[in-house]
Amino acid sequence: MLRRFRLEEPETVREVSELLARFGESAKVYAGGTELLLAMKEGLVQYERLINVKKLKGLNEVKLDNGTAHIGTLCTHRQLETAPVLQQRLPALVKLEKNVANVRVRQVGTLGGNLCFAEPHADPGILLMALGAKMVAEKSSSKREITAEAFFVDAYETCLEADEMLTEIQVPVPKAKSGVAYLKFGYLERPSVGVAVALTLSDDGKSVGDIKIAVGCAGPAPKSVPESEAILKGKSTDEAVHRLAEAGEVAGRAARAISDLHGSQEYKEHIVGVLLKRAFQNAVSQC
Ligand SMILES: Cc1cc2nc3c(=O)[nH]c(=O)nc-3n(C[C@H](O)[C@H](O)[C@H](O)COP(=O)(O)OP(=O)(O)OC[C@H]3O[C@@H](n4cnc5c(N)ncnc54)[C@H](O)[C@@H]3O)c2cc1C
Incomplete structure (x- = not known):
């Protein structure tokens, strides 16, 4: 059940900040409420004041x-x-x-x-x-x-x-000769594993220029994986494809996967590798 709370209706960011400073941990910013109100209803968190920010101008463009x-x-x-x-x-x-x-x-x-x-x-x-x-x-x-x-x-x-x-x-915004792909896997309400690849190819389109890889959902927080990027960066696209399994293994470990309802640690690490391979190929195909 949702307990009573006071709703503050600030009109500027400054007012929001002042309310947060004044009421400390007893107040919380309230936007769409899809997470916050659910958590409050379930009694996981309680706040005496919610600071409704939806009326702030210019923040929805x-x-x-x-x-x-x-x-x-x-x-x-x-x-x-x-x-x-x-x-x-x-x-x-x-x-x-x-x-x-x-x-x-x-x-x-x-x-x-x-x-x-x-x-x-x-x-x-x-x-x-x-x-x-x-x-x-x-x-x-x-x-x-x-x-x-x-x-x-x-x-x-x-x-x-x-x-x-x-x-x-x-x-x-990605520049010319670049590709971006985000792939996720899951069978519950929310994703179990997510992998993103953003890359550019060299001018002749034959090798990997810059590349950014990030993984998430498997562990506590999203994480970039510079170690996997280093394996693929500067390689010809053919060589990079051959080294995707290695890059995927490294990314799987970097994801800090935990065993939970979504799957075991090993399973999630494996899925990171599978998604990285597919996301890389998808991104290259866009260049
Ligand atoms: C059934 C369900 C399925 C979902 N599936 C997915 C999914 O597949 N993938 C996915 O990515 N997400 C998923 N979500 C999460 C969903 O994206 C979030 O619930 C939603 O985006 C949260 O936004 P909100 O405006 O409702 O946040 P609120 O509930 O209003 O706020 C959430 C938290 O953020 C804080 N907050 C909000 N705005 C600010 C701000 N501007 N500054 C500081 N603090 C702020 C609040 O204080 C609160 O602690 C799912 C949620 C539900 C309920």
Whole structure:
């Protein structure tokens, strides 16, 4: 049962930050509520005050500026899957968003809420990490950009300070001769394993230029895998294909997989390898 709480209705980020600073752990930011209200109903967390941020202006827009997509924290999954600018410039993110939860959750749940809740079985953080996205966090007096790697600390834990809120996600739009793929596997409500690959090929299209790999869902938090990237970077595409099994094994270990209802540690590590291979080939085919 949902216990009584007070609803605060701030109109600016500064007011949100001041409320968070004033009421400390007894208050929490409330966006779509798809995670928060569920957790409160189940008695997993209790807050005396919820700070409704949905009325804050300008935080539910997607804009493209100078090769970077600026996504407001309040953009819902549904909004992102239908945004023309993302459909054109970041189709991998659109595809991911189309496959988050179900349409009822996507209609209400926000990207910011997904990232800030840091539930381990979540998709967007993994792809955003491979794309080199930055999270913008604000409080009363300051604003900072955080890399996706630094943002996710552990299961249900981000590096946001107590009086900070996430306001924007900045995603560099992939350049020419690049491919981006996110693949996930699972048979429960939420994904069991997710792997993202973002790469560019050399000018002659014969070798792997830059490559970013991120894995998630299998362990506590999304993680980039520079060790797997190093195995594939600079190799001819043929040689890279031959070394995918090795890169996949390394990524499987890096995922810090845990045995749970979704599968055993070994099984998840294996699936990371399978998905990495497919995501790499998919990304190369887009170049
Ligand atoms: C049935 C179901 C299936 C799902 N399946 C998937 C799936 O397949 N893949 C996937 O990725 N996700 C999945 N999800 C998760 C879903 O994406 C999230 O529930 C949703 O995006 C959370 O957004 P929200 O706006 O509702 O967050 P809220 O519930 O409002 O907030 C979640 C948390 O984030 C904090 N928060 C929210 N916004 C901010 C902010 N701007 N700054 C600081 N803190 C903030 C809140 O204080 C709270 O702690 C599923 C959820 C459900 C209920």
